[in-house]
Amino acid sequence: MMNKMKHTVADFKELKILRSLIVLITALGLYANTASAQESETYSVGDPLGLTSNGEFQPISSNVSVYGAIQSAESCIYDAERELIVVPSMGDRQNVQVNDAWVSLINFDGSVHTTKWIGVQNSNQRSDLNPPLVLNDPLGSEIADGVLYFADRDGGTSRDDPSTAVIRRFDLETGEPLEDIRIEESPWINDITVAEDGTIYTTQTGDIGPDGDPQSWKVWEISPEGSISEFAVGDPINVPNGIAIDTDGNIVVVNFGNPDVLTFSPDGELLKTEQAVQAGGDGIEIMPDGTKYISSVRQGGISRIRPGESAELIAENIPSAASICYDSDNNQLVVPMTSQSTLGFIPLD
Structure with a gap:
């Protein structure tokens, strides 16, 4: 009886050792699989329209034009290197689905080059990328020195969730x-x-x-070293919306609350006040000769202000004419029409 009991205990100890070895081998396998998965989740961008077969990407036929790829876009910016229009779509808003925005690349005629360049992954996959991708509600956009900028925010998923302004930055070449x-x-x-x-x-x-x-109407300044300060607060800015740098390095602000277009020096001194034809200003583009184009998202017109002249309306009745961009290669304005989820194109003289 005693010998049998000793034999059983020995067997039990061997079984525990065997189980420990199995757990260790399984853990090592899981670690290897996890490491492999992390490597495969390195940040990537979407391809132009086409298909991948037999492991090789083939672009869509040149005689096929595709339109769309845009949902509630508030702005656009022209990438002169690619000769493509960069358009951020907000997708679902924060209170519906967080981190759902994406960036499309659009040809000069409005056809789609890349449906989802940044943001090809769905919102549930983005936090697992390396580096993670966050793009919630992009509004304004800019390109400078090889970097793509978006005015975005975090939070705001409900009335009880505070919202915080965030400037997102991406490598213009890789989208990272x-x-x-x-x-x-x-x-x-x-x-x-x-x-x-x-x-x-x-x-x-x-x-x-x-x-x-009026104390909520502000222009923020972020220095190259990263310090953040208030550049302008309240009057004469009145619900400020569009902003651009003119050929002299001055800061031009478009008011939404009135038709004023304000030019400030880098020191914050008001140098000039011009007026668009319509209030409700949104976007602004400034040409090399100083001519300004201003879109009114509220009244749907595009104002042109030539240096020293009064504003004139060059297009009108454009639904939700948001933050315009200038396609310099084709001499045209591109107008995101937010409520229509599309783009308008205005050839310039």
Whole structure:
């Protein structure tokens, strides 16, 4: 009886050792699989339209044109190196689905080059990428020194979830996410521009309406070293929306609350006040000769202000004419029509 008991205990110890070895081997296998999965989840961007067969990508036939790829786009920016229009779509808003935005590449005629370049992965996959991808509600966009900028935000998933302004940055060549810039004192930002020295200016549109708080109307300045400060607050800015740098390096702000187009020196001095034909200003493009084009998202017109002249309307009745961009290779304005989820094209004289 005793010998039999000793034999059983020995067997039990051997079984425990065997089980430990099995657990160790399994853990090592899981580690290897996890490491392999992490390697496969390295950040990647989407391909132009086409198919991959037998492991080789083949572009779509040149006689096929595809239109679409846009959902609630608030801005666009022209990539002169690629000769393509970069368009950020917001997708579902934060209170519906976080991290659902994407970036499309569009040809000069409005046809689709790449449906989803940045953001080809769905929102549930993006946090597992290396580096992770976050793109929530992109509004204004800019390209400067090989970097693609978007005015975005975190939070705002519900009334109880505070929103924080974030500037997203991506490598323009690879689409890889770069370091974000958070503006902790701002709930959200609208348009964005970058000076030659790397200084970033971005508008905080703030409260909209007759009872809006002027202290919520701001232009933020982020130095090349990363310090964040208020560039302008309240009057004369009035619900500021579009922003751009002119040929002299001055900062031009488009008001939404009135037709004013304001030019500030880099020191914050108001140098000039011009007026668009319509209020409700959104986007602005400034030509090399100083001519300004301003879109009115509220009234649907495109104003042109030539140096020293009054504004004139060159296009009108464009639904939700948001933050325009200029296609320099084809001499045309591109107008995101947010409510229509499409783009309008205006050839210039």
